Amino acid sequence: MSGLFAISDLHVGFEDNKRFVEGLRPEDEGDWLLVAGDVAERFSDVEWALRTLSEKYAKVVWVPGNHELWTIKDDPVQAKGEERYRRLVEMCRGLGVLTPEDPYAVWDGTDGPVTVVPLFVLYDYTFRPEGASNKEEALAIAYEAGIVCTDEALLYPDPYPSREAWCDARIAETERRLKELPEGTRTVLVNHFPLVRDPTEVLWYPEFAQWCGTVRTGDWHVRYGATCVVYGHLHIPRTMHSDGVPFEEVSVGYPKEWRKRGETPNGPRRIL
DSSP, X not given: OOOEEEEBOOOTTSHHHHHHHHTOOOSSTTOEEEEOSOOOSSHHHHHHHHHHHHTTSSEEEEOOOTTTTBOXXXXXXXXXXXXXXXXXXXXXXXXXXXXXXXOOEEEOSTXXXXXXXXXXXXXXXXXXXXXXXXXXXXXXXXXXXXXXXXXXXXXXXXXSSSHHHHHHHHHHHHHHHHTTSOTTOOEEEEOSSOSSSGGGGGOSSGGGGGGSOOGGGTXXXXXXXXXXXXXXXXXXXXXXXXXXXXXXXXXXXXXXXXXXXXXXXXXXXXXX
16 A cells, blocks of 8 residues: 655765665555655755655655755855755756645555645744744844854845745745645645744754744644644654644754664655
8 A cells, every 4th residue: 555755964974874765665556755954964865865766756746955055165056045046946857856846746556546746945034042022032042042053154035134034035925826726635745844933942952943943833733734744953852733734854864863762764654
């Protein structure tokens, strides 16, 4: 019986994670795989991983994480911001991998039909630490604590003036498309960052939450008919519920993290 599976935060720049991806196999030839971002930092590594997975699974759907959007010095592809994202999208299209820029696919398995909605929604510093009333105060608290996301140095928002401005544009475009779905459409929403703040409440360093999402997506699972929400980013794989909707974090994470849970990472999680 074919299924809809999900995984994220593959980080194949680590050799152990790369071997893990090489060894992945679908349970059924009709299985779909949702990849919720942070495949790798280097363009070539992202392409390798998605090509490898697309040769195994009936359909692969990808959304970008923050790591794919980094522009690091030793990557031959030095595109930044929106240009980098668009190049990733074109690469995916060459592999037959679906992205947030493509028409939404309908999975029609036993639990279907459901419309799979890959999202690219960034963050806007509204998951603020206690005592911060704006972005500037939130960042000041983070810098004082020494907890600052690498995005501040490597995730360029070009041509937008800021990452939150890019987030604004992504929200506007995504909501336009979601509102076009027929009434009653059942969806699976897939985003790298959690759509609600609740999952960030257990972070060891609460200052990091401001790089983890936006309050503006907090009701999307209700407004847009979600049967399930898939996300990654936090490297805390688990299932939570909000308004009766399961939120599945499907992160693999770094080797030092998954080794605490076992000799090998958990494989893709069955969503439907």
